[in-house]
Amino acid sequence: MNILFSFLPKPEQQANLIERFPHVKFYFQKPFDEETLRNAEVFVTYGEDINASHLEAADRLKWIMVASAGLEKMPLKEIASRNILVTNVRGIHKIPMAESILAHILSIKKSLPIIAQNQRNSIWSKKVYSSELYGSTALILGPGAIGGEVGRILQAFGVHTIGCNRSGEPSDFMDDMTSFSELKRALPKADFVISILPSTVETKNLLTNEHFHCMKPTAIFMNFGRGDVVKEEVLLQALQNNYIAYAVLDVFESEPLKEDHPFWKMENVVVSPHVSSHSSQYIVRALDIFTENLTKWLDEDPSLINVIDLERGY
Template identity: 40%
Template sequence: MPKIVALHELSQEQIHRIEDAAPEYEVISGKYKELPSGTVSGADILMGWSGAAAEEALAENSQVRWIQVWSAGVDRMPLQELDARNIQLTNASGVHSIPISEHIFAFMLAYARNLHQAVRHQSRNEWDKSGIFHELSGKTAVIIGVGQIGSAAARIAQAFGMKTVGVRRSGKDDPHIDVMYTTEELDQALGQGDFVINILPLTEETKGLFNADRFAAIKEGAFFINVGRGPSVDTTALVDALKSGHLAGAGLDVFEEEPLPADHPLWNMEQVMLTPHTAGDTEHYNERVMDIFVENLKAFVEGSPLPRNVIDYERSY
């Protein structure tokens, strides 16, 4: 009997959904270290991933043909090895559109209405009305990496009366982006933003993309948001742009080094808001990943191409 192995505990409801979609498959779930040796290599489909399971999943005798990971980013996956073994890889892209777009606007609204300073004053029992209070209406949001999350963020931005500028590899139009640029035109787009929002995946092309030159291209006084990948930003260059005042502030959820070291200067910069890589977290996470997995599973069982979130190994996303 073919097997589906989940590297975490599944609820009975989740197991029933899988069994309904693939009645000929045995479903096994549990943490890797608790599973008998050979369970992963004997799986046809693997749900989840861990470094501990990698050796077995990629072993010569492994039967794994498809891996569904629980994250959107796959930059830490052994993509070359998976490609060489003809293992299909699907991610959780689409799960994050709502929580991350809302997280982006949490940063933007907090900055615009000076809430980050108000919270600091509250912690010190200070009644302080100083500061500049902005409005999002009439401002320009530049969204770097327009996919599902970027499109969702742009839709919200338009509802606030903002102009939306997008950057994506193809330059393909999006209904919620007023002006779209290709990645080759990145600097031209950066110069227009009051808010610059990085949602890029991590690839060889995006690693360190936001360096001193990129920050210099951003309009002076802009607010920078990173909810993409930490290593796409040169942190030293970011700190320098903040210290000089070229950037008015930043909202950061991801970092080159995680956890962010306790002595890092970003912690104590009052114009910076930090969250510990939680922008994509939501109480609905697992059910949304299951929706993606079950839709793909039905196609897999029928021998049809997987319809959602298949990773292109050449592009690394």
Template identity: 40%
Template structure:
């Protein structure tokens, strides 16, 4: 009988590979980051651990044996979802892996903007001693968490350590621990005027594309800070730049952008009230371990038992 095959498209630690081997001792496990090797194995692969654009560009018609894709990212908007759905392929994401590092980045950005740390760092390079324009604090303020998934939950939890009021938005409107008031997405414009900080943790879908435009920025307090660690396309970037320039909002911490890398011509680079990070908020020393041990192996055991996968299964209708 022909062995089933798992294709791992990146190099991971030996101890993680060993755990996978123990779960599927009778399978062929191919681990390679070489596209030429992917080409040799993709036609008879049952599971892909780590989707690559290569498969979409070169091999979509060759995925006849493929049953399941475990992505290495939380977002799946870059995958050919219609093609994969048409082949009845299950997708599971890396949602949840990023909760700790991204929530830490959210608060690093919030604190830096509030306490003017980013300006002091620039002054340090110039050996400039300037303590002007420092008066704000976070304690007791209101934060709006736009997208209360795994990252949003952890963000809300940390906000409580600062005595903050947390207003949350999620598609279902279902209540959540550490969130004082929960709203549905269609109530966004009602929530924004109440927030001192607005944190975007949403996935990119047809519904969230350009969810934030001129209208939303004008509804926000002119003393509010915007943090986006979701997807760049959720914000209409030109409108954000205009709002920052006009003082409609006080500042922004941005890890994601409509086009990445952020173009050198973008006015955001030159703004003193903006902190830019290069889409690194989810980076962590524990990334591979969490994908394999917390998501992939538990799902793999269910797959082997011919049971429905439970962790991070992508809903094609929702797009995440």
């Protein structure tokens, strides 16, 4: 069996794979050689470097392991037509992303940006208007693995959590649940609206101008899922018209964010360059999932984890 990686794990991680699976031929190439892909049965990728033309040539390909959660840049229709199995690393982002989200919330609520600015300007001022998380409400769009971890931590701070998904069915660490169709009724209750939604047909442009009208003028909107959940002009208008107080953005419709974009200069916007999931443990956790699935694959065990529904895109 030939397995092609289009990114480079650390040398010791590569060696561990080779030692653990001696009957497998591993290729680690960045950028990858198309001839190697043509002969590969398994392709391990971040999901941004494979297109439909690659699939036409890779006639031996049976399984694509995506070392990220997002699949929106992949040719899913063509993959589905070939009946190629796709799995991803859903779940490994929950710790670093939950920590990042909490860090931003605490930073704003405890006025850390103002304190840091005062330090740079040598200003001793106690006029910092900090507030507590205790007793507030967070509406979490996408209460899956990441959203559940965010909910668990926020509940420890005394925050009431409301989860929102397509069906409204219960999710872990959510005090209440709502559905996409009932979202407008829940928004007026939320002090934090946190989107961790993937990019799918159902979530693209889910949030409209009407949704931001429903939010508290003191609300903080946070997007750590995908940038296309809301059109940037809609969000910009909501901030400029004070429909909401603050936005923390780790993802954008177009990345990198253009140098002349208004978000860079706005005092009530935090621009985070899609780094919330970064962690020294990222590849370690991704390879743990891969090795578990590869063991099952070689044993012809169909119960692989994180198998993607290619019609839904998640």
